[in-house]
Amino acid sequence: MHDRPDPLLTAASAPDGRVLDVGAALARAGGDVRLLAELANMFLEDSAGWLADLAGALQRGDVAGVRFTAHLLRGSAANFGAQEVCRAGRAVEERARAGDLRGAAASCGELKACLLRLRPALLALAGTEEGNA
Amino acid sequence: MKVLIADDDRVIRRILEAALSEWGYATVAVADGRAAWEALRAPDAPRFAILDWLMPGLDGL
Numbered sequence: 377m378h379d380r381p382d383p384l385l386t387a388a389s390a391p392d393g394r395v396l397d398v399g400a401a402l403a404r405a406g407g408d409v410r411l412l413a414e415l416a417n418m419f420l421e422d423s424a425g426w427l428a429d430l431a432g433a434l435q436r437g438d439v440a441g442v443r444f445t446a447h448l449l450r451g452s453a454a455n456f457g458a459q460e461v462c463r464a465g466r467a468v469e470e471r472a473r474a475g476d477l478r479g480a481a482a483s484c485g486e487l488k489a490c491l492l493r494l495r496p497a498l499l500a501l502a503g504t505e506e507g508n509a
Numbered sequence: 510m511k512v513l514i515a516d517d518d519r520v521i522r523r524i525l526e527a528a529l530s531e532w533g534y535a536t537v538a539v540a541d542g543r544a545a546w547e548a549l550r551a552p553d554a555p556r557f558a559i560l561d562w563l564m565p566g567l568d569g570l
Contacts, residue, residue: 404524405524405527406524406527406528406531408527411523411524411527414523415520415523415524418519418520418523419520422518422519422520444563444565447563448517448518448563451518451521452518452520452521455520455521455524
């Protein structure tokens, strides 16, 4: 199951462990800084909802919901080269796939922490005051 | 030519919309498989579609 490289990670990963890869993100946006800011804002808005959806699915014991939302979140994060978030999201997805919801909940905690670390960098991309402070 | 984009992630939809319009294509973007199916059955439907696999309701396959 773990033999093949994850295309979401290999396609857009930060080579030096930064929370995101601005070069990869800008390339995804076709070199358009304003579009990248728009995308960063979208991810900031949507990821909060996805985390809430994940928490709800975990609480309900909804394995498919956990897998689906974790997959969506890490796929979106890959557009920013957010390797750490992608890795944590993948862990949630794989633990849910294995039926290990306690493990998925633990990985979800790590995913939240990764998203918190990513947030300032995304705010900076989005050009908000909080990100530029 | 009009291109259908179906993906439940609006970041990806926006990236594809921007790239395709830069290349001169008109786009129709939807967020789930059922809306994609409706768009493909509509009069003057797009003849080319970029479909996500995992989507709510109806998948891209």
